[in-house]
Amino acid sequence: MRVKARRVAVIGAGPAGAIATDALVKEQAFDTVRVFERKSVAGGTWVYSPELSPSIPSLCALLEQKADQPVTIPTDFPCDTNKTESINSYQIRYSDTGIHENLHSNLPPQTMSFTQEPIPNIISERALAQYGPNAPFRHREVIREWVEEIFNHAGHQDLVEFNTTVEHAEKRGDEWVLTLRKLIPEKKRNHWWQEVFDAVVVATGHFSLPYVPDIPGLVEYDQRFPGTVRHSKHFRSTNEFKGMKVVLVGGSVSAFDALHEIRTVSKRPVIASLREPLPAFGWGAFTHPHVVIKPPIARFHADSGQIDFSDGTSIDHADVVLFATGYDFSFPFLDKSKVEIRNRRIRGLYHHVFSISDPTLSFIGMVAGGLTFRVFEWQAVAVARVLAGRATLPPQEDMERWEAERIAKRGDGVGFFSIAQDLEDSFEELGMLAGEPAAGTTGRVLPKYEQSWIEAFQEIVTLRNRWWAQERLKSEACSNPLVEGKL
Ligand SMILES: Cc1cc2nc3c(=O)[nH]c(=O)nc-3n(C[C@H](O)[C@H](O)[C@H](O)COP(=O)(O)OP(=O)(O)OC[C@H]3O[C@@H](n4cnc5c(N)ncnc54)[C@H](O)[C@@H]3O)c2cc1C
Numbered sequence: 001m002r003v004k005a006r007r008v009a010v011i012g013a014g015p016a017g018a019i020a021t022d023a024l025v026k027e028q029a030f031d032t033v034r035v036f037e038r039k040s041v042a043g044g045t046w047v048y049s050p051e052l053s054p055s056i057p058s059l060c061a062l063l064e065q066k067a068d069q070p071v072t073i074p075t076d077f078p079c080d081t082n083k084t085e086s087i088n089s090y091q092i093r094y095s096d097t098g099i100h101e102n103l104h105s106n107l108p109p110q111t112m113s114f115t116q117e118p119i120p121n122i123i124s125e126r127a128l129a130q131y132g133p134n135a136p137f138r139h140r141e142v143i144r145e146w147v148e149e150i151f152n153h154a155g156h157q158d159l160v161e162f163n164t165t166v167e168h169a170e171k172r173g174d175e176w177v178l179t180l181r182k183l184i185p186e187k188k189r190n191h192w193w194q195e196v197f198d199a200v201v202v203a204t205g206h207f208s209l210p211y212v213p214d215i216p217g218l219v220e221y222d223q224r225f226p227g228t229v230r231h232s233k234h235f236r237s238t239n240e241f242k243g244m245k246v247v248l249v250g251g252s253v254s255a256f257d258a259l260h261e262i263r264t265v266s267k268r269p270v271i272a273s274l275r276e277p278l279p280a281f282g283w284g285a286f287t288h289p290h291v292v293i294k295p296p297i298a299r300f301h302a303d304s305g306q307i308d309f310s311d312g313t314s315i316d317h318a319d320v321v322l323f324a325t326g327y328d329f330s331f332p333f334l335d336k337s338k339v340e341i342r343n344r345r346i347r348g349l350y351h352h353v354f355s356i357s358d359p360t361l362s363f364i365g366m367v368a369g370g371l372t373f374r375v376f377e378w379q380a381v382a383v384a385r386v387l388a389g390r391a392t393l394p395p396q397e398d399m400e401r402w403e404a405e406r407i408a409k410r411g412d413g414v415g416f417f418s419i420a421q422d423l424e425d426s427f428e429e430l431g432m433l434a435g436e437p438a439a440g441t442t443g444r445v446l447p448k449y450e451q452s453w454i455e456a457f458q459e460i461v462t463l464r465n466r467w468w469a470q471e472r473l474k475s476e477a478c479s480n481p482l483v484e485g486k487l
């Protein structure tokens with residue numbers, strides 16, 4: 001299947017949007033590359049906004065998958081409209097980020113960086129104290145500035161229209177019509193207009209819309225005890241948990257990241273409710289004298305405040321139930337005919353990137369399972385080459401077969417878009433699709449997949465487990481003076 005575009009829109013200026021923009025510009029095949037970003041700065045998820053007080057606007061809407069809906073757009077363009085809650089509320093639009101004050105990256109910098117854009121070797125005091133001078137973790141602001149620098153260094157910053165939300169992207173004939181809304185803060189007004197493109201690259205991330213499991217009694221509990229039910233997206237600062245009795249739900253990175261912040265100030269023990277920890281990290285994070293492990297929650301009782309677990313045990317009312325249960329995909333600006341989300345995955349994408357029914361629509365960053373930033377680069381270069389008409393996608397039925405075979409192998413749910421078990425194939429197949437840059441162009445060159453990336457990841461697992469073990473020993477020693485000599 002062959003595509004040829006001259007005008008390309010990129011939606012989002014996070015890590016995926018940054019590398020997509022660079023790959024498109026360096027391909028030297030497009031008349032127009034425009035980037036639309038709803039925030040005022042680049043960095044995506046890595047933009048920290050403590051001033052935006054966090055909350056879930058409607059738990060019911062979230063559970064019923066009715067949150068983050070499309071907004072009503074005007075009929076004539078350009079035009080200005082008044083600010084309204086439904087259009088401009090960061091809470092209703094889920095446009096704030098899930099970053100807390102102490103957040104650091106959790107992967108080795110060489111696997112998070114792009115080939116020509118290393119992440120700076122700046123080590124925070126906290127990382128130094130925990131992991132020493134070779135600490136591989138970088139403070140959130142180092143990562144945000146690194147994303148910004150990818151735009152600035154290459155001179156792409158002028159391609160970005162900040163404070164601009166893509167409210168609708170519609171295919172009319174061979175063209176994409178984007179309906180755009182820019183907030184003019186000093187006028188307290190929304191300015192609306194439309195622009196036309198041949199192709200759209202969606203780099204809007206999948207870490208905005210919290211996923212909360214629909215557990216019996218949860219909605220009633222939330223109504224009876226407002227502020228108790230929270231999501232890890234809304235964890236901004238450890239102070240919020242001072243002296244509180246906390247139930248932390250989830251076994252993945254958000255759960256263990258929050259756990260070791262919260263347990264230092266909360267009431268002891270923290271109750272960690274999970275099925276299994278993330279297999280790569282094991283139980284190390286959850287094994288601590290100030291943590292009690294419980295299975296998933298079976299029921300909330302709004303009348304008494306009691307919380308039941310699936311093993312038949314219960315606890316009395318908690319001050320906070322923090323769901324570190326991940327996120328859902330959400331593309332309110334795309335028609336359902338263009339993107340379908342079912343079983344918490346996107347349907348109809350070849351290699352998680354190209355819309356099989358219309359490859360002028362592509363997605364960067366819609367994977368999970370390690371080496372995430374790196375693979376964005378491979379995706380971005382493949383998209384740039386395909387849109388330039390320099391790389392060819394297989395026939396539609398072959399792309400459909402790829403999806404069917406992957407469902408058979410990985411299931412038809414969240415496992416579908418995790419590339420953890422086929423990292424090398426994911427990189428190599430995208431690399432083969434992209435091919436080499438056209439002669440005489442500045443198109444990005446994709447190197448070979450490196451086994452050392454996995455080794456670097458294994459070192460992270462070892463480092464983290466060592467730190468958790470040290471913390472465990474420290475706490476045991478504090479609660480039992482006889483073992484103090486161990487430290
Ligand atoms: C708390 C947390 C920590 C993480 N830590 C790591 C880590 O250490 N290492 C790692 O590899 N991954 C990490 N991730 C996962 C994730 O891969 C990265 O955070 C990364 O930022 C994703 O990049 P992205 O560009 O795809 O999406 P984002 O960074 O989410 O960027 C998307 C951008 O699109 C914009 N946008 C969305 N909708 C619109 C619209 N309609 N119009 C205009 N703009 C729009 C958003 O404002 C945002 O700026 C973390 C995720 C979370 C939630």
Ligand SMILES: NC(=O)c1ccc[n+]([C@@H]2O[C@H](COP(=O)([O-])OP(=O)(O)OC[C@H]3O[C@@H](n4cnc5c(N)ncnc54)[C@H](OP(=O)(O)O)[C@@H]3O)[C@@H](O)[C@H]2O)c1
Binds near residue numbers: 103249255327368
């Ligand atoms: N840099 C950092 O330190 C940092 C911090 C936070 C997040 N992140 C990143 O952010 C992304 C999202 O991570 P995440 O941890 O928020 O989401 P996630 O990886 O999708 O994990 C969600 C977790 O919730 C669990 N869960 C779902 N329903 C549950 C239920 N009913 N009861 C108990 N547990 C339930 C899942 O368990 P099952 O698997 O059993 O369903 C899983 O352990 C990842 O890329 C992660 O690396 C990074």
